[in-house]
Amino acid sequence: MRNFHGVLFQFYLLSSLLLSSWPMLGESLNPSLNDDVLGLIVLKADFQDPHGKLSSWNEDADSPCNNWVGVKCNPRSNRVSDLILDGFGLSGKLSRGLLQLQFLRKLFLARNNLTGSIIFSFASLSDLKVIDLSENGLSGSIPSDLFTQCGSLRSISLARNKFSGPIPESLGSCSSLASLDLSGNQFSGQLPLGLWSLSGVRSIDLSDNMLEGEIPKGMERLNNLRVISLRNNKFVGEVPDGIGNCLLLRSIDLSRNSFSGGLPSSMQKLSLCNNLSLSKNGFTGEVPQWIGEMRSLETLDLSENNFTGQLPDSFSKLQSLKVLNVSKNALSGSLPESMSSCVYLVAFDVSHNTLTGSLPSWMFKLGLERVLFSDNGLSGNIDTAFASSMENSRKKLVVLDVSGNKLSGEIPSAVGDFGSLEFLNMAKNEFFGSIPASIGQLKTLIVLDLSENQLNGSIPLEIGGVTSLNELRLEKNSLVGNIPLSIGNCSSIMSLSLAHNEITGSIPASLAKLPYLKNVDFSFNKLTGALPKQLANLVNLQSFNISHNQLQGELPNGGFFNTIAPSSVSENPSLCGAAVNRTCPTVLPKPLVLNPNSTDATQETIPQNFNRGKKILSISALIAIGAAAAIVIGVIAITVLNLRVRASKANPPVAFTFSGGDDFSQSASSNGDSGKLVMFSGDPDFSTGTHALLNKDCELGRGGFGAVYRTMLKDGRSVAIKKLTVSSLVKSQNEFEREVKKLGKVRHANLVALDGYYWTQSLQLLIYEFVSGGNLYKHLHERSSGSYLSWNERFNVILGVAKGLSHLHQMNVIHYNLKSSNILIDSSGEPKVADYGLARLLPMLDRYVLSSKIQSALGYMAPEFACKTVKITEKCDVYGFGVLVLEIVTGNRPVEYMEDDVVVLCDMIRGALEEGRVEECVDGRLQGKFPVDEAIPVMKLGLICTSQVPSNRPDMAEVVNILELIRCPSESQDELGDVFN
Structure with missing residues (x-):
């Protein structure tokens, strides 16, 4: 029997065209052979099963009803009734083997990785009631006869696949259908008319597709419909009046379409509806008063439409309402006081309208969690609203946004009582006075935005108590005083803006304790002093604007500050460093x-x-110490003389x-x-x-x-x-x-x-x-170390070395010994030139002495070292720099010794350039990962620096400018072209 099953199984795999005749073939060959076994084995053969979930499916079994994972059988007929393979991680395609499961009632293949299209009909599976193929990668059009003779089907889910084309008309044949979910696909075209003939359907979800056109008439026939979602399609026209006859509707989602016109008044009959979402359409007219008759509403979203007029008083009848969103419309007038009866309201969003009046006094009595009033025309102070808040409601409020209004007065200290606040935005109003110290009580606050007001006074020290803060915005006020040191306690902060104020004093070093800090803006203040060097340790920093202040001294070295934009540090007359193009004076303490x-x-x-200990002593103490010291010195002198006599031979x-x-x-x-x-x-x-x-x-x-x-x-x-x-x-x-x-x-x-x-x-x-990152030679040539420099890192090394040499030459110091082993890389990837100027420690600049003591610099030495009549100048360093540039770009040593040849790097690159194949010389590890429009100009610059005639080489200041033009060529294409032409 085992051999027979195996041979027959192989036969079925070879010829799927004969599947429809399997039952008859099985009976003729062996009446006891189970069609379910064969069908499931064929199905398994088209699956990849990486987790071995189907290992229990054995082709030698007489029946799949005994311990086959995912298989359930009818105990009376002993035939497969349920196939439940949800989330098994299966991939592959759907096989016709399914059609052998003649008594199958439920098919669950959701949350797998199945691909391909459906190429057969389920018509032969007359008992099938549930199909769930959701969350796979199935694609293609649905066969027009897929649902022919589907009278027994109760639930169909093809959600979140890649199906396309029209929804088949054959769907109307599924007369017993109760649930249809085709969401999250790419279905297009208009809704099939047969959809409205499914009088027993309870749930229809066609959201997130590309369906279009108007909704056809006949919707009133869906007497049992509870849920309909047409969200995020391309439907147009008006909502059909027949929707009001679907009296059992609980949830309606028509959002993200292009519906227009007013809402049909028949909808007021939907007294059982608890969710109505109509956002992001083109509905017009006033918000209807009759919405108040939909007494069961818990969520009402009318946002991003063209509704006008006032918010209806009838909303006070919505006693079950929890979420109300009417934002981004053209609503006007004041908010009705009757809204205070909506005692279950949790989220209230009326932002981006033209509402007027004051902040309603009932606002903080309801226990709201989210309150958004931004971008309206509300005015007056907010003391009354805050004062009327209940203790219970203060514990619930999470989001408060009243930005972009005309609110005035002082920010009440009661704001500190809302202990659960995570988002507080009061920007773009007319608040004045100082920032209340009670802000420090908001321990859960993540965003605080008080920008663009008329606030004065200093930033309270208590701000350091808001340790969960991610974003602090206080720009465009009239704040004075210093930046509080306590800001360093806000360890989670990522964005800090204090721009356009009157803040004085220095930038506190405590900022360096903020590891997640990304964006800082202190521009247009009156800050003084030097920037703390520790700021260079902020590894996540992306912007740091300190322009238009009175800062002085040198910018921090390393990290972000090595590439800071000049505009971010401009208008600080006493600030120095490369970014401001101003050399820092050398001021050292007395040695x-x-x-x-x-x-x-x-x-x-x-x-x-x-x-050395340092202590200030009184005059009497100094006299006593002096007397004691005189005695001690006398004793030491005699002792030392005796010791010298004893140790005269040592x-x-x-x-x-x-x-x-x-x-x-x-x-x-x-x-x-x-x-x-x-x-x-x-x-x-x-x-x-x-x-x-x-x-x-x-x-x-x-x-x-x-x-x-x-x-x-x-x-x-x-x-x-x-x-x-x-x-x-x-x-x-x-x-x-x-x-x-x-x-x-x-x-x-x-x-x-x-x-x-x-x-x-x-x-x-x-x-x-001490520089911790090792030298450049190791990074370029010791591949066993696992180090690898990207093009961006190499370019930064070249630019950094050029800047270092340029500064040396400004200080009248010649390096004499430039090579890759004398370039160190610090922990942040920045290059540091070492061993500069040491040749000056020798008694004379003798060419023999230099060449003998710097033998390892072979290939970097300028040709003038061989000519005693040519003066050694900074141009020697320029030559060595040119060789170093070519070494960095190509990954080759300056001189390579082959079996029967010696390859000089400069000559090799020059020859490749003449032959038009210089791009091939770039380090093989960078192939396909470097910008050609940067690499080739850099190599050309290296060749110019290695000119045999010293006067033809640029000085290092010019080299720095050329490199910056290569990195940002749009600034001066003509100038860059002149360099290499």
Whole structure:
């Protein structure tokens, strides 16, 4: 029997055309063979079952009625009656195998992924009562004979598929139909006349299709209709008068169509209707008084039509009304006081009309949750309405919008009593006075908009209590005072606008504690002081407008502020930085010089742990300390002399020691000179912990000038210490210090800052800021690291390096050693140029010295290094920059060594450009992911920078301008064309 079933099953799969003869064939072959088994197995064969839901369906079974998932059988006939496969995750197509289930009563295949069209009729399934194929991907037109002989069907749902074409007329044959849902498809054309012959239908949902035309007459025959939804189609004309004869109607949704004219008066007979939605049509005339006769209404939505006149007094009869929306019409007059009898009202929206009068006193007595009066002509103060609010109603109000009216007076402090408020909009009115401190009691408030009023006074400190706030808008008032520090407690805030006020003081650093902050507008105020540097840490920032203030100092470095639009910072005369095209003056604190051997009373000795305590003492205390110190110094002097005699054969340690058991521990020179530490800002609070400052474990890398180590300051900030290994070539101490101090004054967002230095005759250290993201060489060439730079990131690196070099040259500093390993990437992806100006520490700019000490820069060195008669200038850096640009765009090293050839990157790109295939040179990892109109001009710029003649190379300021033109070519196409032609 098993082999027989298998062979017969394969036969059926090969020839679906014979399905109609299966029952007869099955009887002739084996009378005991179950047609339901065969039909279901064929159905399963056309399904994909990723979750194995149908694993229990076995072709060797004699009957599907025993433990087949989703299958129910009639216990008397032992034949399949229900097929319930809702939400099984099935895909594939509907099979004719269904037609074998001759006793099927219910078919549920909803919420699957079925596709294809329906190509057969259900006429042969005479017992079928329910079809639910909703929420699939079925498509195509419905066969005209699909519902022929469907007299037994009670429910049809084809909702939320992709069916198209007209609704078949054969639907009128389903005389027993009670529920029809064809919503969420692409049905078109007019309604079939046969639809009105379904006298037993209770629910019709044809919403969200493309049906059109007028509703045909005959609707009055639908005596049992309870629900009708024609929402979101293209119906036109008037609503037929026959709708009033459907006396059992509970819900009518005709919204989002193009109905016109007035409402048929017959609708007042629909006393059982609880939902009437007519929004977004073209209905005209006054809102009918008879609507008050529809006593069961709970939801009435007449919004976005052309209704005129006043709101009828008869609405007071709607004792069950919960939601009333008449917004976006042309209603006028005042709101009827009789509305106070609608005690179950929850949401009331009359916005965008021309209503007048005052805010009704009954408004806050009803326990409303949503009140929207925006964009009307309401006037007067709102004290009475707020004062009459009941304690119970204050706990329910969630949304209050009275914006865009002519309301005046002060904002009552009672607003703080509405403890459930989430949305409060009182903008565009004539409110005056101060913002009540009670606002801080609204712990659930998400949006607060008091903009465009006449408010004065300062922003209350209590605003910090509204910790759930997402949006705060106070612009276009007359507010004064400072921005409260407590704003930093509003940790959820995303949008903050205080523009067009009279606010003074500085921008508080507490703003940096708002991690979700996206949009800030402080423009047109009187803000002063510098911007907090911590603002650069706001990773979600998208706009920050501080124009038209009196701010000063440098913009924060990094993050959003590296690309801030110039218009956002304009009209701040003392603000400096790239965005305002104004160089910041270098103002550094007096260097802290620590020399333990100095006799100068103004210098201090270095304690062993490098900590300095600061305390103001009284005169008497100083005298006592001085006397004690004299005694201590005498004792120490005698002790030191004795120790020197005992240790005359040994080398004494320097005052600045680097211990740790490795070969980096230093000793003083034979003349006994100790070290000198200079920090350009702050105390040298090193915290080495268990590692020495120059511990091998903390080594970051080595270069032509020395090794670099990472260490930690007491405040948790990391620094990088470069131990110079060119000591025999370093200048004298005075010359060394003069050059290093010059480099210490160079500050720019795209330059690694030099924070200090340490000097002895045998050991020189440079102390830099630590940059965490590694160097550019690693990102470009070490593919095993998994790093990958997009085109946008590469362009930003090129632009950032150009800006850094341009600033160096403005400070009369030449880099001499530009290469990808000397470009560091910080945590936000911004480039920082390192190792600039170190060649100046050598006793002479000897070309041999440079070439021997900077061997790793092969390919970046300008050709003039080989010619002693040509002066070395900033144009050497421009050449190296050009090579770097080509390296970034192509992902190739400046010089590549092949098996039998050496490929110089500049020559390769130049040749490709002449042959018209320069686009092929872009890094293969970027193919299809870069703008050609940016990449090719950038490569051309790189070639111009690597010109053999120094005078033909642009200076770095010009390079920055060209790059900005490439990124925004519409600003000056002609100028950009002149560069490359």
